[in-house]
Amino acid sequence: NFISLFVITEELELGENRIVLTVLDENGKTLTEDLKFYYKKLEDEKKEEILNTKISNWPPNRKVFVTKVDFDKIGYWEFIVKSGKNEAKATSIITEKSQILSIGDSVEPIYTPSLSQYNISEISTDINPYNNLYKYSLDEALVEQKPIIITFSTPGLCVTGTCSPQLEELKEISKDYNNVIVIHVEIWKNFNEVMQKGDLSIGVLNDSVKKFHIETEPWTFLINQDGIVTNRYQGFVEFKELDHDLKSVIENQ
Numbered sequence: 001n002f003i004s005l006f007v008i009t010e011e012l013e014l015g016e017n018r019i020v021l022t023v024l025d026e027n028g029k030t031l032t033e034d035l036k037f038y039y040k041k042l043e044d045e046k047k048e049e050i051l052n053t054k055i056s057n058w059p060p061n062r063k064v065f066v067t068k069v070d071f072d073k074i075g076y077w078e079f080i081v082k083s084g085k086n087e088a089k090a091t092s093i094i095t096e097k098s099q100i101l102s103i104g105d106s107v108e109p110i111y112t113p114s115l116s117q118y119n120i121s122e123i124s125t126d127i128n129p130y131n132n133l134y135k136y137s138l139d140e141a142l143v144e145q146k147p148i149i150i151t152f153s154t155p156g157l158c159v160t161g162t163c164s165p166q167l168e169e170l171k172e173i174s175k176d177y178n179n180v181i182v183i184h185v186e187i188w189k190n191f192n193e194v195m196q197k198g199d200l201s202i203g204v205l206n207d208s209v210k211k212f213h214i215e216t217e218p219w220t221f222l223i224n225q226d227g228i229v230t231n232r233y234q235g236f237v238e239f240k241e242l243d244h245d246l247k248s249v250i251e252n253q
Helices: 138-143 163-176 191-197 207-211 239-251
Strands: 003-007 015-025 036-041 048-050 054-058 062-071 075-083 086-095 148-152 181-185 219-223 229-234
Touching: 003 075, 003 086, 015 075, 015 229, 036 062, 138 148, 138 181, 148 163, 163 181, 163 239, 219 239, 229 239
Parallel strands: 148 181
Antiparallel strands: 003 015, 015 062, 036 048, 036 075, 054 062, 075 086, 148 219, 219 229
């Protein structure tokens, strides 16, 4: 039987990276059982098994594998999955330093649109917005010296179909943690115009989206009380993974 391997996480750099993988059969059905994952530098013979994979539920109804891999060299790396006698491969490029905010980076105090200056309909395409996610601008939040989760997504114009589900997970985090600031930033400054005309090419990026070099959505970052990025998530991230990482940040305060 034919199987395919996809590396969903595109932005990979030297050091430890959170990586999302998915495996499909010839009918496009997600496979989760009896799989072994490996990775290696493309030109190397020796491969290492990836042992710490966790299954995560991604919207609308697929399953993916989330893992962490440490890369010690830049260039092309190969991921391999084996299922019985079947094998599939995928190649990714590892850069020295990601343009996007990385783990260990210090976050600049950047202004992001908030309810102190706008109505909710001007700063969110969410059909059921939760005001707590628009209470603070990022620069104000950093002054509070609390853990921060900031997410960049556009539920009303989402290309990946994961933006609205992502916000629902973050609303639950915001409700569960009084001592954590959660911020949602829309990708497009002029989203109302984009939605009216149905033309993404006229979109003007929010300043913070440009500053953080966000080119896909959603992207979510966990920032500790000192303003340092501790975790970053390309694409969807489940409540349980965020909850686990957040507890770790709070314990290390």
